[in-house]
Amino acid sequence: MGSSRDIAIGPVAVVSLLLGTLLTKEIDPTQNAAEYLRLVFTATFFAGITQATLGFLRLGFLIDFLSHAAVVGFMAGAAITIALQQLKGFLGIEDFTKKTDVVSVMRSVFDSIHHGWNWQTIVIGATFLAFLLFTKYIGKKNKRLFWLPAIAPLISVVLSTFFVYITRADKQGVQIVKHIKKGINPPSVDKIYFDGDNLQKGFKIGVVAGMIALTEAVAIGRTFASMKDYQLDGNKEMVALGTMNIIGSMTSCYVATGSFSRSAVNYMAGCQTAVSNIVMSCVVFLTLEFITPLFKYTPNAILSSIIISAVIGLIDFEAAILIWKTDKLDFIACLGAFFGVVFVSVEIGLLIAVSISFAKILLQVTRPRIAILGRVPRTNVYRNIQQYPEATKVPGILIVRVDSAIYFSNSNYVRERILRWLSDEEDLVKKACQPKIQFLIIEMSPIADIDTTGIHALQELHNNLRKRDLQLVLANPGQG
Numbered sequence: 001m002g003s004s005r006d007i008a009i010g011p012v013a014v015v016s017l018l019l020g021t022l023l024t025k026e027i028d029p030t031q032n033a034a035e036y037l038r039l040v041f042t043a044t045f046f047a048g049i050t051q052a053t054l055g056f057l058r059l060g061f062l063i064d065f066l067s068h069a070a071v072v073g074f075m076a077g078a079a080i081t082i083a084l085q086q087l088k089g090f091l092g093i094e095d096f097t098k099k100t101d102v103v104s105v106m107r108s109v110f111d112s113i114h115h116g117w118n119w120q121t122i123v124i125g126a127t128f129l130a131f132l133l134f135t136k137y138i139g140k141k142n143k144r145l146f147w148l149p150a151i152a153p154l155i156s157v158v159l160s161t162f163f164v165y166i167t168r169a170d171k172q173g174v175q176i177v178k179h180i181k182k183g184i185n186p187p188s189v190d191k192i193y194f195d196g197d198n199l200q201k202g203f204k205i206g207v208v209a210g211m212i213a214l215t216e217a218v219a220i221g222r223t224f225a226s227m228k229d230y231q232l233d234g235n236k237e238m239v240a241l242g243t244m245n246i247i248g249s250m251t252s253c254y255v256a257t258g259s260f261s262r263s264a265v266n267y268m269a270g271c272q273t274a275v276s277n278i279v280m281s282c283v284v285f286l287t288l289e290f291i292t293p294l295f296k297y298t299p300n301a302i303l304s305s306i307i308i309s310a311v312i313g314l315i316d317f318e319a320a321i322l323i324w325k326t327d328k329l330d331f332i333a334c335l336g337a338f339f340g341v342v343f344v345s346v347e348i349g350l351l352i353a354v355s356i357s358f359a360k361i362l363l364q365v366t367r368p369r370i371a372i373l374g375r376v377p378r379t380n381v382y383r384n385i386q387q388y389p390e391a392t393k394v395p396g397i398l399i400v401r402v403d404s405a406i407y408f409s410n411s412n413y414v415r416e417r418i419l420r421w422l423s424d425e426e427d428l429v430k431k432a433c434q435p436k437i438q439f440l441i442i443e444m445s446p447i448a449d450i451d452t453t454g455i456h457a458l459q460e461l462h463n464n465l466r467k468r469d470l471q472l473v474l475a476n477p478g479q480g
Helices: 013-026 033-056 060-065 068-085 087-091 102-111 119-141 147-167 197-228 234-249 260-269 275-290 300-312 317-326 328-343 346-366 411-431 452-467
Strands: 008-010 257-259 370-375 382-384 397-402 439-443 471-475
Touching: 008 275, 013 033, 013 068, 013 197, 013 300, 033 197, 033 234, 068 087, 068 102, 068 300, 068 317, 068 328, 068 346, 087 102, 087 119, 087 300, 102 328, 119 147, 119 300, 147 300, 197 234, 197 257, 197 346, 317 328, 328 346, 370 411, 397 411, 411 439, 411 452, 452 471
Parallel strands: 397 439, 439 471
Antiparallel strands: 008 257, 370 382, 370 397
16 A cells, blocks of 8 residues: 555554553553553554544645654654663663653662662673674674674574573563463454543544654655655555554554664665565564464563664764754754653653744744845846855845745735845945935745735835835736
């Protein structure tokens, strides 16, 4: 159903742990496992509904309101939040807070330092975390070893499980996975909430998880599509992902999306079509049928180490530095999303990111760029004097350019800005004993549209100039 040839579908760290964090805030999985499971399927169902609806209604452009800067900040904040949540398994803590903000988590960690930490667990976790990070470093340095960081988690699980089994470290307080059911999970249609309070909870969590999953999948699909020079239909991808998650919620699955690491392995291995997902599904099926009992002694610490090593890559310092150098307002959106996630919650971080992105759009619409033009020497070309310092103003004429459509939301600003510049220019001309300004020319080529309020603002500007014995000239106006 989708148009991507390279994207590999499955559970991903960000969405999985985001979903787990949001669900745990609503229901304790240790005390109400059955209700928790039902809420998982409900959230997955509504995540699929959200994705498919956006695709059918061709509303994929809504994802673009979550700017790149906001996504960078959100992902970094989510990475830190997820990594901090893994300290429970990494340190062997049993009594751990269910809150996600950094203050509550760190308080819980240090409150249990004398009676909750297990040194054997810490040794296992730290050792394999170092191994995973080292393999990532090797994989980046040597592209031919791209497969090494891909299989490092599997190697870590096998080695740590074997170590715990032969040493019986679980008897020394090392927490293990214990029994895992083998085989394919049963249908779960009857477990989805369609009424009651949990319906609302599942809907809210599903929408958030679905949007994040959608953003990641479309971004990954576009990345590989550009690398292989083919077009990606975002709306088809949304419908495909939504359908997949709806069906998944009815077959005991939770939210799945595109995985960058798995997609990268597919790409490097030379996969050309989505058949690679079918092969991957067959391998997972065989694993569930025959290998799951072998994971009984897998320590929780190794799972925490794998997750921590995975989310560290989500913190993109280079992108944040580039955003700071390029656009300070974008950087504020990045910081707002980051601090919202880290210090409050994932939902608040997402809300802040979207709000700042909308605020930036409104600011750009209501405060369009207006430039004074000058003549480039030895040409008949006129350019912004701030961008071309060598450009000179024409004596007796002020030329301005409005780089936006003129609407009711910015018409007053445009008029007042032009009048302010005219007054400043008249003062400069008077001090320099230069010819008095007689013409105000507005270059209208960039003005794609103008509404009745904008026309009224230009009429007011014209009337104001007539009182000052100045003539208004509209250059290159478009035709309606």
